[in-house]
Amino acid sequence: MKQIYVNCSNGADCESIISALYDLYDNKTEFLNVINNLEIGDINISFKDRKINNRVFKSVSNDYINYNKGKEIDNNILEEDIPLDSLYAYEVGYDDYLKERATINNNVTNENNEQSNSEIMDFPLDGLYAFEVGYNDYLKGRSEFQKKEQDVKYEESNDFPVDSLCAFEIGYDDYLKEMIKNHEKEHEHNSILLNEINNIIDKTNLDFNIKEDIKNIFSILTLAMAKVQGIDVSEVHFHKDKIFYDITYVCGVAYLINKLNVKKVISSSVAVINMSKNADSSYYIVNEILKGIPVHVKENTKNLTPLAAAVIKYYSDEFIDDLSIAYNNIGYGIGEDEDIFLEVFIGDYNNQLIPEDKVISLLVDLSDMNTNEIDFVFERLLQSGALDVYTIPIHKKNGYSSLMEVILNPEDEESIVKEIFKYTKAFDIRRKEYDRYVLDKKVENIYTKYGMVRFNVAKGFGVNKVEPEIEDLKEIANRENITLDEIDFK
Incomplete structure (x- = not known):
């Protein structure tokens, strides 16, 4: 154990x-x-x-x-980030936004003792310009600029559904919803x-x-x-x-x-x-x-x-x-x-004796079933994973019968219950649950004078058991024409 x-x-x-x-x-x-x-x-x-x-x-x-x-997608678009985004201009107005940005740039200029004209120079190429001239006119203007300066033809269809300029046409709130949707789709893909x-x-x-x-x-x-x-x-x-x-x-x-x-x-x-x-x-x-x-x-x-x-x-x-x-x-x-x-x-x-396993016992009355039918039920249940199946003779008011007990693992209970109802004449099944002590068991192949033989080796609770597999003993007895008692591994 x-x-x-x-x-x-x-x-x-x-x-x-x-x-x-x-x-x-x-x-x-x-x-x-x-x-x-x-x-x-x-x-x-x-x-x-x-x-x-x-x-x-x-x-x-x-x-x-x-x-x-x-890449992990940040699915949270925080409201406090938007005032630093070009979309802010949509809400506060283009002129007010320019003034705000100019103030920020002037502060930076004062700190660095440098003159910055970025608040004026960048905007013909900036998305915010679209707010004043119109979205379509802006696209045309940007396309012409790219042709002149970079000889690059602007492709209108790909970028803008997720571009900030889209907000001009569909509205600020709808744009945010669209942006969150796109992030969620990318998140689901990943x-x-x-x-x-x-x-x-x-x-x-x-x-x-x-x-x-x-x-x-x-x-x-x-x-x-x-x-x-x-x-x-x-x-x-x-x-x-x-x-x-x-x-x-x-x-x-x-x-x-x-x-x-x-x-x-x-x-x-x-x-x-x-x-x-x-x-x-x-x-x-x-x-x-x-x-x-x-x-x-x-x-x-x-x-x-x-x-x-x-x-x-x-x-x-x-x-x-x-x-x-x-x-x-x-x-x-x-x-x-x-x-x-x-x-x-x-x-x-703690050297305690602790039950370390649980098994289920199912009891079934096999009235009106003959020996051949019971043998067939045994075969089916063992093939379905039952740990053990046996019958107990019982005396009923109408005569003698057999009580079948099936021992199984809990995870096999549903399938074996179905097998019992299918292959027996029973109308009910009684159930018990048991704790079980189990030795630590494994099968080892050991070479003997009869050849390779499987042995069941079990340890635990202060004992050590070694027993040959019965099927291997039968094969040896038939091959050597001896009885099971005559088999000697010494």
Whole structure:
């Protein structure tokens, strides 16, 4: 059984989480080959050593290979910027604007002890001139000027829908709306939605359960973003120039937790900073994600990033601060900001006997079904993912019958319930949920005098079990013409 304890009291980001898990993982070359072959946005990640206080820690490094980063669009057009814009003349009048600009230029002249005539010389070529002469006359005038001075023919159709001169014709307020629309379109072009992220994840060659973990993490993040922004989940946009990094990091975290065979994750309570004033949107997104999770306010600390908060919320089974740990190893991770420092302990905690798995039990009355029909049901249910299927003889008022019990993982419940109703004569199914103790089990191929044989190796709770695979024993018995009891591996 493997459990990890995540100490995130000094903040956390995805870089620090993946670095700490990578520090724990033995087959580092294999991990890098898998992650860098996912080809998510052509991102390549590696890890470098960073020396802090005479200690060397792992830190993630990343590079784009063939991806052209899009420029981030500022979607906010601030009212206070407009008085410095040529559009201001539309509202206050061309003459008043010239006087205002002349005053500014004279002030600059006095400071620099230089004479400036820019308030007079520039305007025949300036867009504001159109206010007096008319938009169409201005276009003609500019075209003629360009022909004379630059021998460049002005092309009327391309620039002006987003040019400040357009305001003269359509009005100042309508122009601002049009400008915001254009920015929003450019922003959407440089962003992707949650369903597109899920498509990217589905196209990777990662195991199904790892893909589901990754998609669930991004769902947590998206729901929080939608709540903070006051929009629907389907309208939440992620910037392309960052999201490919984030997807790659989360893929790495999910892959490492799976490969480390972690059964339970315990985290420290989360340190948050008191930042109610002048906080950016990420602060409120983190607070939304952390609802229901133990937190403590800590001054002079680094807050979790929204994605790190989603990762910790998804994987953590408990949040405990005072935890005695019998650990086998520690992974250290440094964040993008070196003030973010994460520790991940792996081992047994408190030496407690803790159920680490949950299973579902479904009970079905098989009245009026013969043995052949029941055998067929067994085959179908085992093919559908049932962990175990067996029958128990029962005595009813009308005679004897069989009660079938099906043991399954919670994620397979819906599909197996459908199979039971389809292939049995039952009208109802009873359900129980159990905690389950499980040994840490894996299959190893071991060379013996009979050739290569699969062995089930299970460890945990102070025991170490090694049992040969029954199908391999049958094959040996048939080949050697001996009984199962006569097989001896010594």
